[in-house]
Amino acid sequence: MTIPGAPVLLRVRNLKTYFVTEHGKGTAQAVDDVSFDLYPGETLGIVGESGCGKTVTSLSILRLVPEPPGHVLPGSLIEFEGRNLLALPAPELRAVRGNQIAMIFQEPMTSLNPVFTVGDQIAEAAIIHQHLSRSAARARAIEMLRLVGIPDPDERVDHYPHQLSGGMRQRVMIAMALVCHPKVLIADEPTTALDVTIQAQILELLDRLQHELGMSVLLITHDLGVVAGHADRVVVMYAGRVVETAPTDALFERPTHPYTEGLLAAVPRIDAPRTRLHAIPGQVPAATAWPPGCRFHPRCPYAWDKCVAQEPPLLEVGDEAGHTARCWLVTEPERKVSKR
Amino acid sequence: MTLGTWLALFVALVVTAEIVRVLRHRAMRHERWRRFFRHRTTTWGLGILTFLVIVALAAPLVAPYDPDKQLDIVHLKNHPPSWTFLLGTDVLSRDVWSRTVYGARVSLGIGALGALVAVALGTLVGAVAGYYQRWIDAVLMRGVDVGLALPRIFILLMAVALWDGLPFAALIIVIGLTSWFGTSRLVRAEVLSLRQRDFVVAARALGAGSGRVIFRHVLPNAAAPIIVSAALGVGNVLLLEASLSFLGIGVKPPEPTWGNMIADNAPSIYTAPWSTLFPGLAISLVVLSLNAVADGVRDALDPRAEAA
Numbered sequence: 001m002t003i004p005g006a007p008v009l010l011r012v013r014n015l016k017t018y019f020v021t022e023h024g025k026g027t028a029q030a031v032d033d034v035s036f037d038l039y040p041g042e043t044l045g046i047v048g049e050s051g052c053g054k055t056v057t058s059l060s061i062l063r064l065v066p067e068p069p070g071h072v073l074p075g076s077l078i079e080f081e082g083r084n085l086l087a088l089p090a091p092e093l094r095a096v097r098g099n100q101i102a103m104i105f106q107e108p109m110t111s112l113n114p115v116f117t118v119g120d121q122i123a124e125a126a127i128i129h130q131h132l133s134r135s136a137a138r139a140r141a142i143e144m145l146r147l148v149g150i151p152d153p154d155e156r157v158d159h160y161p162h163q164l165s166g167g168m169r170q171r172v173m174i175a176m177a178l179v180c181h182p183k184v185l186i187a188d189e190p191t192t193a194l195d196v197t198i199q200a201q202i203l204e205l206l207d208r209l210q211h212e213l214g215m216s217v218l219l220i221t222h223d224l225g226v227v228a229g230h231a232d233r234v235v236v237m238y239a240g241r242v243v244e245t246a247p248t249d250a251l252f253e254r255p256t257h258p259y260t261e262g263l264l265a266a267v268p269r270i271d272a273p274r275t276r277l278h279a280i281p282g283q284v285p286a287a288t289a290w291p292p293g294c295r296f297h298p299r300c301p302y303a304w305d306k307c308v309a310q311e312p313p314l315l316e317v318g319d320e321a322g323h324t325a326r327c328w329l330v331t332e333p334e335r336k337v338s339k340r
Numbered sequence: 341m342t343l344g345t346w347l348a349l350f351v352a353l354v355v356t357a358e359i360v361r362v363l364r365h366r367a368m369r370h371e372r373w374r375r376f377f378r379h380r381t382t383t384w385g386l387g388i389l390t391f392l393v394i395v396a397l398a399a400p401l402v403a404p405y406d407p408d409k410q411l412d413i414v415h416l417k418n419h420p421p422s423w424t425f426l427l428g429t430d431v432l433s434r435d436v437w438s439r440t441v442y443g444a445r446v447s448l449g450i451g452a453l454g455a456l457v458a459v460a461l462g463t464l465v466g467a468v469a470g471y472y473q474r475w476i477d478a479v480l481m482r483g484v485d486v487g488l489a490l491p492r493i494f495i496l497l498m499a500v501a502l503w504d505g506l507p508f509a510a511l512i513i514v515i516g517l518t519s520w521f522g523t524s525r526l527v528r529a530e531v532l533s534l535r536q537r538d539f540v541v542a543a544r545a546l547g548a549g550s551g552r553v554i555f556r557h558v559l560p561n562a563a564a565p566i567i568v569s570a571a572l573g574v575g576n577v578l579l580l581e582a583s584l585s586f587l588g589i590g591v592k593p594p595e596p597t598w599g600n601m602i603a604d605n606a607p608s609i610y611t612a613p614w615s616t617l618f619p620g621l622a623i624s625l626v627v628l629s630l631n632a633v634a635d636g637v638r639d640a641l642d643p644r645a646e647a648a
Contacts, residue, residue, distance in 0.1 A: 095547065
């Protein structure tokens with residue numbers, strides 16, 4: 001949980017990551033002025049639908065955005081333990097990657113190198129950062145496999161990725177990421193490619209490891225169910241912007257931004273009468289041409305002329321500390337009531 | 341041919357058969373190497389290459405005569421194949437079989453080493469260009485374009501003219517330096533697609549540096565096309581050496597290579613066809629075998645076949 005007044009571990013301020021598109025179609029503003037804080041020991045969820053900039057945000061933190069075509073704009077700040085990662089020279093940045101901040105990816109099928117054994121791949125980070133000998137690194141890999149709950153780790157350490165199931169591979173990815181006991185784990189859709197029962201196991205594993213190792217987790221997902229069960233605080237992103245931040249309970253009880261509201265309404269509920277599932281009309285606009293004003297206004301049921309004319313800042317909702325929303329409804333709540 | 345040489349030849353054949361049998365037996369345990377032996381031509385290619393390498397290594401045992409010795413310039417000139425001279429004698433009354441066997445040492449040596457230099461250089465340039473992209477890629481690939489555009493024989497002729505009688509090592513280096521362009525393009529294309537793969541991003545996220553990413557994560561995954569291009573490269577270098585020797589600017593006579601054997605005996609090709617036929621046959625056999633083996637290696641290392 002967030003400890004009020006605790007020092008921030010990872011501070012992201014005004015992050016802008018743009019991509020130059022081919023054939024002069026303009027610049028895709030994938031992440032546009034995103035700010036959030038990650039505190040020690042907490043799980044921060046980042047949610048949003050495809051194309052809203054979640055993954056680019058996570059890649060930007062470790063400077064893994066492919067350049068070209070992408071680039072992080074000057075003026076962006078990613079501060080980890082007082083150092084701006086964006087300004088760090090390459091060798092120092094490599095010392096942070098995998099060691100202090102580690103990352104797991106969406107596709108366990110393609111995120112493992114097919115020509116090396118899983119043991120070799122888990123051992124790699126330990127060899128890079130802790131300069132362990134081959135045999136010590138191997139012992140370490142076996143230990144990590146046991147930690148992430150893979151049976152027969154002594155045998156599995158010599159297996160190749162194609163010999164493992166999807167869930168096992170994701171466990172291996174987690175083992176790779178946690179070898180050096182990082183302070184921050186960025187989990188980019190860690191369960192999207194897995195089936196539901198395996199999803200639950202992997203998320204439980206992450207929760208357990210988080211408590212055992214005392215790390216912070218940045219949980220990136222499009223699945224509100226995952227966020228509800230595992231995150232302490234949530235950042236909702238839409239069209240490259242943060243549209244709402246809140247402690248998880250507050251977000252689910254009092255969603256303030258119409259986009260958040262729409263996302264919650266679109267979750268099928270087992271205890272509700274069976275009706276046609278709610279959907280937010282339209283699609284996320286192209287990142288090369290965000291709409292003027294509030295970027296959600298073309299899809300918003302409450303939008304009025306102010307929303308088209310002027311983009312709202314992140315406004316304090318006022319019900320709970322740390323609950324903010326980028327919506328004019330915060331200042332004019334009566335408009336929402338009148339619509340209903 | 342003496343009894344000793346026949347015996348040596350027989351032993352070489354038996355050893356070859358045994359090596360191929362053992363390799364095949366071992367391969368059956370691994371899915372991917374079983375695919376290697378799936379085609380009969382691959383097995384034959386491997387057998388022929390093994391046999392030629394053994395014969396080349398055991399040249400003093402297998403060759404009955406000194407390859408450079410003119411046995412009897414008056415009576416034994418252009419002697420047709422017989423039990424005494426298995427493949428006949430050439431225009432200077434030298435034993436064609438002995439020369440072919442010793443020539444295998446030089447020809448195969450130049451082929452293998454030249455291809456090694458070429459593939460190593462091509463892989464390095466291709467990997468650097470494909471991984472770093474931008475101006476490095478542009479500069480290197482325009483260089484490759486220039487290299488591909490220049491006729492290779494022309495460059496080699498220039499080198500020979502400057503050097504005046506190339507030593508063996510220099511010949512290998514010059515051949516290697518002019519044979520890597522194709523490989524570098526191949527490797528670059530492979531690296532371009534591999535560097536986008538998730539596991540490469542994952543490796544970088546773990547803190548791996550560029551060198552580590554290239555040599556541990558990218559290149560091993562490009563092994564199949566690299567090995568295939570190496571195998572085909574040996575054949576190409578062999579042909580190049582043959583044509584250089586044919587032009588009289590390769591290995592200096594009387595040192596036998598398959599190329600200069602053909603060159604020496606080309607004038608008597610109608611009267612004594614055996615003295616050009618057999619070295620020519622040897623070259624064709626090696627190139628064909630290498631192609632067959634390269635096919636097998638490609639099948640064995642193709643990751644798409646892995647799933648099947």
